[in-house]
Amino acid sequence: MAETFNFELVSPERLLVSETVTEVVIPATEGEMTVMANHAPTMTTVRPGVVAVKTAAGNTERYAVFGGFADILPTGCTLLAESAVHVDELDSTVLENRIEAARAELEGASDEKKTRLEQLVAELTKLGEIVIPA
Template identity: 60%
Template sequence: MAEAFQFELVSPERLLLSEQIIEVVVPGTEGYMTVMAHHAPLMATVKPGVVAVKTPDGKLDSYVVFGGFVDITPDGCTLLAESAVHVADIRADELQNRIKDAQEDFEDATTREDRAKAEDLLGQLKTLEEAIKAA
C-alpha cells in the first residue's frame, strides 16, 4: 500500500483540505503531475484544472482550481490556489463568467504577449469546462 503524506489545498478564502493522502494529481502549467510520498522537492505554477486526491482508504475526491502555485517536499504538498472549490460546488454560471472575461481579455489584448496569455487562459478554461461536464 502507498504511504500517506500531508496535503493542503488553500485558497484566499479558506483552507479547503488538510489531511493525509496517498496521491494527488495537480494541473501544472507544464502538464499534470502526480505527487506521492517522498516526492523530490519542487515548486511549480498551477493552471486552471481539476485536482484529484486519493485518500489512504481509496476514496477519490476532486477540486477545481483556477491557477496558483504548488510546493512539493518529500514530507508533503501544499497547493496555494488563486481560487478553488470542491468539484460538486462548481457553479456553471461562475465558470461561464470566467470564460467570458477571458474571451474579452483576448479580444482587448493590444500586444502579442497579452493576446497569447489570454488565449492560453481561455483554452485552459474551456478544457476545464469539458472536464467538469465529463465528471
C-alpha cells in the same frame, strides 16, 4: 499499503483540504503531475484544471482550481490556488463568466498578453468539459 503524506489545498477564501493522502494529481503548467510520498522537492505553477486527491482511506476527491502554485516536499504538498472549489460545487455560470471575462480582456491586449489570455480561455473551456456534464 501506499505511503502517505500531508496535503493542503488553500484558496484565499478557505482551506479546502488538509489531510493525509497517498496521491495527488496536479494540473501543473507543464502537464499533469502525480505527487506521492517522498517526492523530490519541487515548486511548480498550476494551471486551471482538476486536482485529484486520493486519501489514505482510498477515496478520491476532485477539486477545480483556477491557477496557483504547488510546493512539493518529500513529506508533504501545499497547493496555493488563486481560486478553488470542490467539483460538485462548480457552477457552470461562474465558469462561463470567467471565460467571457478573459475573452473581453483579449480586446486591445498586447500580443504577449493575448497569447496568455487565449491559453486561459482554452484551459477554462477544457475544465468545463471535464467537470460539468453536457
